Amino acid sequence: MNSAFAKESQPQVKVAQNQGAQRIVALSPHSVEMLFAIGVGDRIVATTEHADFPEQAKSITRIGGYYGVQIERIVELNPDLVVVWQGGNKLDDINRLIDLGFTVYDSSPKNLAQVADDLIALGELTANQTQAQTAADTYLSELQSIKSAHQQKVPVKVFYQLWSSPLMTVAKGSWIQNIIEVCQGENVFYDAATEYPQLSIENVLLTQAQVIVQSQDEGNILGIDWQAWPQLPAVANAHIYQLDADLIHRASPRSIEGVKAMCEAIDKAR
Template sequence: MKKLTVGKMFRVLTALLLSSLLSIDAFAARFVVLAPDLTENMFAIGAGESVVGRVESADFPSEVTSIPVVGDFQSINAELILSLKPDYVLAWQGGNPERHLQYLEGLGLNVVRLSSQSILDLPEQLRLLGELSGQIEVANKRAVEFETELQGLSEGRKGRNLPIFYQIWHSPLMTINSSSWITEAITYCGGLNQFADRAEAVPQLTVESIIAANPKLIIAGSGADQSWVEFWKPWGMIDAVANNQLKIVEADYLHRLTMRTLLGMEQLCQTIDSAAEVYH
């Protein structure tokens, strides 16, 4: 039996290594993602190249614009999704219409539903995406970063309970109840969502109900135009209006549960801090 020289052994080992890498690439999981925050989270853990389909509203990071659009929250192109041959279809549990997800499952697709009800769902979501995509180490690192920074934001703020009206729309007036992670973010920052106990996830309100609640701070998302401030000016009997506490926060940071939620919470906390100083 012939002995392998060091040179030949090196070439054999190199060939085996390359074969192994090619095999891994050949079986890399493919993902169609039906929510913009889930798409962003895939990129955050280094699995962006595995995303082969997205919804129209997915727009961050900029690289996603080159990924085929398979629909939006209201409709999906099942034929296109099938043609992309995904190993997994990632969906927002409670956000994507269940009938769409069941239809895709009926076509033999593997639909994974991910929860986005609580801020603390994000670290677990990142870890699960890491397991599915093979980016376990990066996903765990991002999850720990999020948990650590979140804890830092709440220190010295929780329990202050500054009364807040969070306005997500102006006509009709709409807000969020306790089922939204935005309410949770407000609590972390020392605020109190005055409509958290409403039964509807997105309550419609009247001006009279806002006057009765008398919030110290009114916050709107960055999608609101300047007319929202003009709308409130006649209602000077509300503390927030009387004290010029009508503020805007970046909607994409808070309205999507991603690593950028920390940036939104930092902005939210600073806004609530500033308002609290006005009343003390």
């Protein structure tokens, strides 16, 4: 399962005061994508596992992952900016980097609009404001266009299958809920007690979901054969769709492509 959904308490992260960072450690795939989007990807000296877009990102040195990062290696690299991710980096690692005196910026967008905020902030921190502003404006314009195209559409009951074993979905406050809302989808587990609840197949059958959207991970797709429950409208009408998890789960400029894919799937069930 994508580890983007782990929750930790909010660290006290300081934001860089000096502009023009030249040596950047980016500790998440989405921040790598953001830095390339604003034209400073060539300044990244290290990153974590799964940072694979754009193609150039694959050649960046890896110094850890969700299980933790190599603090000693970061010290050796001596970056003037470390971009952390509160939801995907260990809190102890983040606090250690702060204690060592590194300039740290927490890129942890909670909704789609905040992707643009981070693009602009990273532009300030790298003295690349003009390209960052252009990237942010383009992103927001595309997002607004999609919202406008869907705001009058009839709501559709959506079940988002985050993972199959255990069976997990998304609820209010989650990143993916933001995407479903743009498409005028009605998340059947919106009011669950947690952002990423575990549930049973019986729970899903009771919702009468009209469309099932799954993250495109083989283990997730093969984990449950929904054809065994044709009483569910999504199954009866063949509205089960698989989406690229990187586009849906990463808070990057490519989220626009994820929104488009989600809306296309939901539109098919209208």
